[in-house]
Amino acid sequence: MSENKPSASLSAVNLDTIETHEYDVVVVGAGGAGLRAAIAASEGTARVAVISKSLLGKAHTVMAEGGVAASLGNVDSDDSWDTHFYDTMKSGHFINQYRTAEIFAKEVPDRVLELETWGAVFDRTPAGKIMQRPFGAHSFRRLAHIGDRTGKELIRTLQYKVIHQNVDIFQEVTTTRLLTDEAGRIAGLFGYYREDGHFVVFRAKAIVLATGGFGKAYKVTSNSWESTGDGAALAFRIGAELMDIEMVQFHPTGMVWPPGVRGLLVTEGVRGEGGLLYNSKHERFMLRYDPVQQELSSRDVVARSIFKENQAERGTPHGGAWLDISHLPANVVKAKLPGMYEQFLSLADVDITREAFEVAPTTHYVMGGIRVDPETEATNVPGLYAAGEVACGLHGANRLGGNSLGDILVFGRRAGMAALAYAQSVDYPTLIPAQIEEEVRRVLAPFSRPDGERPYHMMSELQEIMTTYAGIVRSGESLAAGLEHLELLRLRAERMAVHGSRAYNPGWHTVFDVESLILLGEAVIRGALARKESRGAQWRTDYPEELPEMGKVNFVQTWADGHVVVREEPVEPMPEHLAKLFESDQAPGVVRQAARKANQGGGS
């Protein structure tokens, strides 16, 4: 059944004619996390569907460049899960969920090898194994990669795996609401086909949210249009908890010039392969901010350092720093960083094998997200799971490069398995028609407001507010002002208007993106206000220090009667055997390596 002619008027929609599907597990999102979840959920005979806003293979994951971090030890044999765990916790400034990081570090090598079994072809070591490159704040060379196009390899492999599995894929369908039953359990979701605007309802026993992050909340971003935080907003509205949402990662190196490419990512692989950062005085300023790790310091540190150089008027013409890789032979640069070479040549007329180029921080990733159980990725809403960038727990206050691609594989799989197990234990839930009716009314409303606010303008105003008041540098004052502006914007956004038909109408699509982002923008600001300290990605000029007592809390947010409520939750303490790893200021593998070398030295 389906409505024959999707119309913009409500009277034309008969609820009985809305296209309806039934699945055991519905996965929202076709990025790495969603596809891996669908593969896991479809191992048996369960009915599984994947829904995505864009076409298969186009999700944000495709853009990932540098690699996937896994302690395979192919290049540095002293690497092991405990060192990866150590690096992850340390870079997260210890507000990560230790159990999530432990599971992650232990399982990610198997997930990478599994990709190889499914057809991914990573770059090789001379011994014929998967090659691994160094990356910021990883103790060892750890990132499996294919040139600087690793995300493409990952999504393509999963995409071809999933189409050969027992999974139905609904492309270009936007989810606008999660549906619950009388008991508050997941019952399904409501959405529409972007192609012609017709509505669709999925009745589902379990839902896995894998909708990615919300980097689009900021003006300068490396994220695609899809990263509008829909999943987090959808879950929040039905009672799921958000955590650490103030933790937004600004990647130190985005493109700066020309204006059209501002924010586009310059992979950390450039520094991994030996790229050096200079200020306008041709000083390698990272030697000052982090003499040990230098250019390969963690992202929060490098991003802040570039920002500080500009404050001190040692920035580049367009407010950034110079990144230079031209000291390497041109053929090496082209082989190791083909995408970067091409990107600068075609979009900025710069040949990176010959000259330095400007970079500046760009919004990149959200560490915060939906609060989930480390083992199963279950949220507090029965039947609802979340994995990938939409979820929270692994990265704490700062994500290590390469840890997201591993995250989406490890926890995508776990979420899929847990959702399947749950679906097998319950009957089909009963939908509440009033919820669907209400949603039809809500999504059509913008068509009946002929002269309201323009969605595109609302989007850019929102980005302006978040960038100005809750960006890389924050203070109590700026955040409070941001909140006020955001509240005014929210009121205006209630009057967004859309012209034209429901057929592939980007103006209409933008309405829902704006709604998600305004809600999450408020959550970011409220979290940032609550966290009265600087830690990882959160830099507050009124609280410039990292405070030990704040290292013991996560800020959890709930949505109650139309208000965001923030509360503190204690960070789960590490058990003895893991806590012991941090007694030395060196990672376990580094200690072992030193001991081994000392032994060898003594022996020869």
Next chain:
Amino acid sequence: MSEEMVLSVFRGDQTGGREEEFHVPLETGMVVLDALHYIQAEHAPDLAVRWNCKAAHCGSCSAEINGRPKLLCKTRLDQYVGQVVHVRPMHAFPLIKDLVTDVSSNYRAAKQIPAFSPRTPAPFTMYQRDVDRVQEFHQCIECFLCQDTCHVLRNHNARDRYFGPRMMAKIAEWEMHPMDTQDRREFLKDVAGLPMCNVTRCCVEVCPEHIVITDNAIIPLKERVADLYWDPIRAIFRRFQRSSTSSQPSSTITS
């Protein structure tokens, strides 16, 4: 630089349409997709165009610019100063709206390709020199510009009979994988329509990833298929392959 550009953009759907002119101020480094976003924000909020990454990574924004299949996000506007820039949807695929076409035939074809099946599970021992040639095919961003250009699909509307250059590159990727055990030669000949390619090389010219689809994928595949049919012992094992093309809602891939 306050030069003004004129874009003539196709607006319409299956029932018909025409080009509409828009004026866009030219900024340094602007690409055609930027101009379309400007048009959406200021003049035509319902102008339909696909894009995701704006970095030539995702292959969503394929269209025809002044008659040439190109990525909207990689095509600089300044090269057209003094000309009207005509932007139209890909011709080889059914139109949905404005610049958006129905590319689902590609996914239906992909689903039919016998998947990679390795001798053993990973870890594999493979040397860089052994994987160089398949890694070329891994660069594909699935923009389908090659499919748009290929005359078999474009002029003969044979999407159901020939899977097209993109899918040939995909099949080659698996066929030439050092660990693969599948034999896709009958499939190539009888289902995927490899013989319909007459190696005009038009696909190679438009590939934004510079994949040499003909010389490196199609010709070696044709040689493999020829081998099979010249080998009488192999021929005995020939079996019929199912040739299925189902009709589904365009955006849905069902199992």
